[in-house]
Amino acid sequence: MTDSPRYTSAVYVISVAAELAGVHPQTLRIYERKGLINPARTVGKSRRYSDADISALRRIQELTNAGVGLPGVARILELEARLARVEAELQRVRDAAAQAVAETHRQYRRDLVPVPRAQFPVRVRRP
Numbered sequence: 001m002t003d004s005p006r007y008t009s010a011v012y013v014i015s016v017a018a019e020l021a022g023v024h025p026q027t028l029r030i031y032e033r034k035g036l037i038n039p040a041r042t043v044g045k046s047r048r049y050s051d052a053d054i055s056a057l058r059r060i061q062e063l064t065n066a067g068v069g070l071p072g073v074a075r076i077l078e079l080e081a082r083l084a085r086v087e088a089e090l091q092r093v094r095d096a097a098a099q100a101v102a103e104t105h106r107q108y109r110r111d112l113v114p115v116p117r118a119q120f121p122v123r124v125r126r127p
Contacts, residue, residue: 010040010048017049021057028057034070036060036077 017039018025028047031037037056039047049057056077063073 010050012049020054
């Protein structure tokens with residue numbers, strides 16, 4: 001983890017975002033036109049990028065450097081986002097199931113009545 005602050009809000013202007021992502025500012029404009037990124041806009045319509053946007057830009061660069069075209073990059077990003085949503089839903093279901101199991105076990109413990117062993121003698125059958 002780095003010591004630099006992480007911004008969830010859009011704070012970087014296009015030149016800074018481009019430098020952080022290691023690309024030319026015009027490349028960011030192309031990515032936006034292609035629908036790969038969607039930076040926030042100020043009242044004056046200037047683009048502002050967040051740390052999440054910078055991470056997405058770096059992922060796009062990684063894919064394009066590996067030879068993936070922009071339509072392929074768009075599809076990969078879409079599938080990665082879908083996978084993240086499915087994994088989050090799976091985790092919610094797992095958590096709910098674990099809570100249901102724990103509640104069932106608590107209910108069993110409340111319903112069990114301890115019985116002293118002396119009340120029920122053990123009979124051993126011998127052949």
